[in-house]
Amino acid sequence: MASGSNGARRIASLMRPSLADSRVCRSCQETLVRRNYSTGTAQAAPETPSASSTSQSTVTTPVLNSKHIIQAGVVLSRPPQITRDLTPFEKSFFFYQKRLNERLVLPFTKYFYFRPKTPLDEDWKRKVKERQTAARDIGKYNAYSKDAWNDELLVGATEHEPENAMETLVKDAESIANATSQDAAKKEEVPKPAPRVTEADKQGDQKSLNRLLQRTLYLLVQTNEGYWKFPSSPVQTEETLRAAAERTLEQAAGINMNTWMVGYHPVGHHVYNLRRPKMDAASETQILGEKTFFMKGRIMAGQADLTKNEQNLKDFKWLSKEEIAQYVLPQYYSNIKNMLPDR
Known part of the structure; x- marks a missing residue:
């Protein structure tokens, strides 16, 4: 019976090594703390203390308190x-929505503001021919022409980049401000948004x-x-x-x-x-x-x-x-x- 008990203890010690063993890594030590192992070895019956063992002095191990x-x-x-940076797909999709919106909105009723064949009407026609669209940040695109269906971006185009749209809108605002300024010698400058980098x-x-x-x-x-x-x-x-x-x-x-x-x-x-x-x-x-x-x-x-x-x-x-x-x-x-x- 004693040999069977010693064998059970040896098997248990092999399956659950000591946490103080230097060969056990830190990760395995944490795993050993959380896991409980069981073996198929039958529990040995408690040994009856013999006369020789009772005659020897009993060695007691002090119990230590452990903590973290x-x-x-x-x-x-x-x-x-x-805001976060847009993905390439998001940039292209939002730009496509801008051009699609140009096709769906009602055209500007210029005759309500400008009489036909007047200087203002001719000036408006010239500006429309230059811009081809009311929204400068979507590039050269005529939403009411026969080629209006071709509203997607070409490979390598930069019109969908936020930096390009910002520069285009700033230049457009500066040109309008300089055209309507009372002081022709003074060049108007529109403040630019703060850089993202x-x-x-x-x-x-x-x-x-x-x-x-x-x-x-x-x-x-x-x-x-x-x-x-x-x-x-x-x-x-x-x-x-x-x-x-x-x-x-x-x-x-x-x-x-x-x-x-x-x-x-x-x-x-x-x-x-x-x-x-x-x-x-x-x-x-x-x-x-x-x-x-x-x-x-x-x-x-x-x-x-x-x-x-x-x-x-x-x-x-x-x-x-x-x-x-x-x-x-x-x-x-x-x-x-x-x-x-x-x-």
């Missing part, structure tokens, strides 16, 4: 400032909030050891998770930011298990690792400042979701990627 350090993390984001984009400045305006940016900080992460710190005694997140953000990125927390509940969590648990001599507790719960926040104004941070941080960046994957550890990213929207 609970941390509060902050996913601080800057929302998109402009900023100087920070051109220079690759990842610390600037004025970049990737069509995407959501997230604040990442770098520890002295070189690891990138979201701002986080241990939750103190009798401190709520939201209060801990607000304190963490102030200690990590300074007070020169106008921010607010979205809700009182975390949007996700990350579990980090130590390869070898360590002892906390003060509380006589075995530390297994860290559990970080992330609170969602928004920045309205200001900028991060690490000059007086209290968490031994040395750098920060404002990154998009795809850029975050290039800086953080793969296991860390696998736990946080579902918290971040694609845009």
Whole structure:
């Protein structure tokens, strides 16, 4: 019976290796914590203590309390400032709808405004011949000619590009303003819309909030050891998770930011298990690792400042979701990627 019991224990140990074994990777350690294994080996009957065993002194193993350090993390984001970029199909489709609308609307009743064979009527005919359409941003297209059906774009055309439409409309507005201006010597200039690509984009400045305006940016900080992460710190005694997140953000990125927390509940969590648990001599507790719960926040104004941070941080960046994957550890990213929207 003793040999059968030892065999059962050996099989169980092979199917469920020790978490402290250095040959077991971190991912497998987390899996071993979650799984429960069962074997077909029958449970051996408890052995009856013999006289020799009772005569020996009993060795007792102290029971240690184990825990994870609970941390509060902050996913601080800057929302998109402009609309997203259109796909090539969307650009072509919207341009086709513009030309189709030119064919469906009623023509301009010029005789209501201009008497036939008057200077104004002749001037109107000249302008119509030049423009061929009432909407300058759809190019040379006569919606009432016999070739009006041919309203699709040719390969390599740029009329459907937003930049081309913007330049065309600005030039048209400037020509009208100069034609009706009282001062012929002064050239009127129409203000252009702000560019979608900023100087920070051109220079690759990842610390600037004025970049990737069509995407959501997230604040990442770098520890002295070189690891990138979201701002986080241990939750103190009798401190709520939201209060801990607000304190963490102030200690990590300074007070020169106008921010607010979205809700009182975390949007996700990350579990980090130590390869070898360590002892906390003060509380006589075995530390297994860290559990970080992330609170969602928004920045309205200001900028991060690490000059007086209290968490031994040395750098920060404002990154998009795809850029975050290039800086953080793969296991860390696998736990946080579902918290971040694609845009």
